[in-house]
Amino acid sequence: MPAGTFVAVMGATSSGKSTLMQCAAGLDRPADRRHRPTGGTGRPAAPADRRHRPTGGTGRPARRNITWMGERALTRLRRDRAGFVFRVLAVPRYLNAGPNLRVHTGAPGDDAGMTTLAQRPAAVLVAVSRPWFWPVSWVPAYLGTVIAGHAWLPDPADTGRAVVALLVLGPLIWGAVLAQNDLHDLPSDRVNPRKATAPLVTGAVSAPRLRLWHRALVLASIGAAWYVGPLFVVGVAGVLALGWAYSVPPLRLKGRSGWDVAVNAVVVGAVSPAAGWAITREPWEFPWQLALIGVLFAAALYVPTTVIDVSADAGAGDETFSVKYGARTAYRIGLCLWGLALAVSLFCASRDSLVPRETLIPQLVMAPVLFAAYAALTRRPSIARLAVVSLLFGIPTAGFAMAYVG
Missing domain, CATH: 1.10.357.140 (UbiA prenyltransferase)
Structure with missing residues (x-):
């Protein structure tokens, strides 16, 4: 998806729209590398590609395969490069408006208030x-x-x-x-x-x-x-x-x-x-x-x-x-x-x-x-x-x- 574009994923109920979004954001992982969708032709398509690489809007894929990333790396990815807003918008009560927007949009900025509270394990x-x-x-x-x-x-x-x-x-x-x-x-x-x-x-x-x-x-x-x-x-x-x-x-x-x-x-x-x-x-x-x-x-x-x-x-x-x-x-x-x-x-x-x-x-x-x-x-x-x-x-x-x- 080129930078600056708006893309809508449409499909029937239970067709996998949310699953696609969650895999793209690193919230879920593809369950089976051997799955080959037929696309309705009756013949298996090419093997499912687990090499999903976010481009960050540059058009060039990043170097790492996110399906093999650990939880910490995925957390950094979602924090810095991807925004994910759920159907029920989760708004942490301990953050004000600015950090809340940055949590969901991945926008850069002064996240000192967010990192000291949201990412502190004790809190x-x-x-x-x-x-x-x-x-x-x-x-x-x-x-x-x-x-x-x-x-x-x-x-x-x-x-x-x-x-x-x-x-x-x-x-x-x-x-x-x-x-x-x-x-x-x-x-x-x-x-x-x-x-x-x-x-x-x-x-x-x-x-x-x-x-x-x-x-x-x-x-x-x-x-x-x-x-x-x-x-x-x-x-x-x-x-x-x-x-x-x-x-x-x-x-x-x-x-x-x-x-x-x-x-x-x-x-x-x-x-x-x-x-x-x-x-x-x-x-x-x-x-x-x-x-x-x-x-x-x-x-x-x-x-x-x-x-x-x-x-x-x-x-x-x-x-x-x-x-x-x-x-x-x-x-x-x-x-x-x-x-x-x-x-x-x-x-x-x-x-x-x-x-x-x-x-x-x-x-x-x-x-x-x-x-x-x-x-x-x-x-x-x-x-x-x-x-x-x-x-x-x-x-x-x-x-x-x-x-x-x-």
């Missing part, structure tokens, strides 16, 4: 672990610690173990689980606006490097968990195993409706508070009532996320909860789970079982508010609306913890 690794997910396990773990010790902070003797537990339950476990999830969700993530800034989607990290990071994070999670205690290691290993089962074929529980909700509900609603409890108390003393209430609330909050991603998941062939049952049924089931969780909490307060009886009146006042808020905000769910529901839920949870500390 990309943190982005893989999604820091906004860390509180999802930190909050229930902290609640478990408060209930176990009847205090806002663990004993001084347990402080070191509590800090390491936070490290494991935050960046280490989320990094390991989400790295594996990103590797197997790439087709749906590329068309999912909610995942448009994922490092693997934007090209900030390559698949081989992400696999290496995943293995390192798994080892770091297990190693750090030993400092907390042997049973904590068992719990961490269980979460990592569930993360594998959730993402990796052929099991891939994400694509098995019901199991996708169950895995997330158990990890967030039961395993996380049990991990916090285990910092100061024996795990087998963990109250089953807290696990039941936690699982119900976590399931109710996870179901709407399957509605948010329903189009991308359906396009990728994943039969998630909402893909199978539809958005309306998912909404109704989520509402039932939320109401059941509120009812169990009220029942426990009335019996003074785990939930202090002194919180019964405030809960009776707050329960209708929480139910109405969930009903209104999850009818057309979004991450922002679910965040509002979670914040409202935090009000009675804080009151419960204050009554427990007393």
